[in-house]
Amino acid sequence: MTVLRSAVDTAAPEYLAAAEAMSTKLTEVEAEFAKAVAGGGPDKLARHRKRGKLTARERIELLVDEDSPFLELCALAGWGSEFHVGGSTVCGIGVVEGVECMIVAPDPTVRGGTSNPWTLRKTLRVNDIVRENRLPVISLVESGGADLPTQKEVFVPGGRMFRDLTRASAAGIPTIALVFGNSTAGGAYIPGMSDHVVMIKERSKVFLGGPPLVKMATGEESDDESLGGADMHARVSGLADYYAVDEQDAIRIGRAIVRRLNWRKQGPAPRAAVLEPLFDPEELLGIVPPDLKIPFDPREVIARIVDGSEFDEFKPLYGSSLVTGWAELHGYPVGILANARGVLFSEESQKATQFIQLANRSNTPLLFLHNTTGYMVGKEYEQKGIIKHGSMMINAVSNSTVPHISLLMGASYGAGHYGMCGRAYDPRFVFAWPSAKSAVMGGAQLAGVISIVGRAAAEARGQGFDEEADAGMRAMIEAQIEAESLAMFMSGRLYDDGVIDPRDTRTVLGMALSAVHTAPIEGAAGFGVFRM
Structure with a gap:
């Protein structure tokens, strides 16, 4: 391996200005994330605690292994819309009994945990991640079903949530439901369609129609417990597989279920001994200039995220505005494509196409580091074949079957966004720095x-x-x-899976790489026709 060097001067005015601009953007992102963490606000939170209940995030904290990280996904869903930021649910990847699981927890302090259009979009995105990466899914259920005022946007597409759950089970992906409160109407199908169901004494309430609806539909008088309480489902209906005495007991049982899954990752294991980068990740704060028209060297980023800052560059003298090469990240092999000067020419496109083919031949996941204004335009470049060469690159990205992970650091514009595996090309994960911008x-x-x-x-x-x-x-x-x-606008619309602190990049990408290795890593056997 070739060890990268760094030319970053942390005392230079340019660096200090970039670091200050990034810190300002991070403060804005953190303020919006704080709104998601606050849930429905102090009054709703106080009422929830008065009932003796844990919050969605507290439940997750107890569920995951002690001192293990939780990679929250789509935390800014719905930002800029009329709905509460975060999509009224907390989703992410956490380690439970040594097993990486997707955890989905509706926030009952936000409109009773009901699903609005952004909740639905977020849940469907999470289901895609579950399916593609074969992650066991744990649903921490407390939801009133659809947000009725928005039912016209939720009802029809919402059926896919339940379809996805049953398809995951059919694919051998374990599905577990821990029911902490009401799970009514459509929400009742989450435990109904899960492999394993835990209910809590005098807390869990699971029914298709609650007492008021039953009264309206049939005239029958009923109470919560006899209609859908945990005791009834454990003793009479058989919907409950496990009967917990309180929330902590339900979480204990949930962890025990995961421990007994005998779950094995199907991708290759990482290298046992992992070297940390030679350069301080704190320095990532000042790598991207405030003005995205000013180019920056992506090798400075690579040097601070890959193992030992070791990077074997591929075709370093050809198509130099795209950096390509091989590295390891947290012990996992990875091929990296990173924009150096923004514009993609014919040479960069052909270089990327060959590199993607090689990664598929060696079953190596790909990491795309975005800072591109798109493919070059103009008579000279059209005559040299920029359309067919750009199409070759997009063809390769489209038909590559090794896992792709994208990180938007700076600009990501036009067809360059597509060629660098933007959201439409189904990367396993997409993350963005606060500095990122994306548009046509x-x-x-x-x-x-x-x-x-x-x-x-x-x-x-x-x-x-x-x-x-x-x-x-x-x-x-x-x-x-x-x-x-802007990054928050794009993230609010779920065009990425989260806006991250640049200093956390190595950890976030390491968790994403580990997650994709839960499924087999297999390269494509062939590609579409390349115009030469």
Whole structure:
């Protein structure tokens, strides 16, 4: 392996300005994350505790192994919408009895844990991660089902949640439900379709229709316990497999279930001895300039996240605005594609295509580090074949079957976002730094294109062109695109799985790589037709 060197000067004004800008963005992200952690607010939280109940996050903390990390996913779901940030549920990967599991916990302090459109989108994203990576799933159930005022957006697509749960079971992926409170209407199907179900004495309530609905539908008078209490389901219906005396006991039983799964990861194990990077991850704060038009060397990032800062670069003298090479991260082999100067030319596209093929031949997962403005445009580049070469790269990304993980560090615009395996190309995980921006193109470019088209249309009609109105339009569009390309906006719409602190990058990527190795790692046998 070749050990990377670093040219970062942490005392340089440029570095200090970049670190300050990143810290400011991190503060903004943390403030929004705090809203998700706060749940429904102090009053709802106090009422929940008065009932003797743990919060969703406290339940997760007790469930996972002591001192093990929990990788929360899609924490900003719904940001910028009318709904509570976080999608009214806490989801993420945690280690339970040594087994990496997907944990899904509705937050009962937010509208009773009911599912709104963002809850649904978040849950479906989590189900994709479960299926692709073969992660056992543990549902910490306390939910009133669909948020009724938004049922028109939840009811029809919401059926996929239950379909996914049964398909996971059919694929041999264990599904476990720990029922902490109400699990009504559609929510009742979560325990109904799980492999293992734990209910809690005098707490769990599972029924398709509660007493008010039963009264309206049939005229029958009933109470919660006889209709759907834990005692009834444990003794009469048989829905409950285990009967817990309190929440802590339910969590203990849940851990015991996982311990008895005899679960084995199907991918290759990591190297036993792992070297830490030679350079301080704290320095990642100042790598990305505040102005994304200024390029930065992605090797400085790679040197601070891979084992021993060792990186064997592939074709270093060819297509130099894309860095490609081999490394290990937390003991797992990985191929890395990282944008160096933003623009992708024909050479970079061909280089990436070959590299992706090699990774599939050696069954090596791929990590894409984004900072791209897209593929190069212009007569010279069109004549040299940028369309067919860019298409080769996208073809390779589309048909590659080794796990892909994407990290948006800076810009991720246009078809470059696609070629670097953006969300539409189904990477196993997508994360973003607070500095990331993603859109069809930059705001100034998009506004300029619209302005040119408008000017040409006015000339074709023989009309005058209103320069003042055009300037106002351009300013408005630039501001709109700027707002819609920011990391929190994109994360709020679930176009990534989380905005992360750059200093946590090695840990987050290590957990993601470990998760993907729960499933087999198998490269593609073939690709689509490459235009040469």
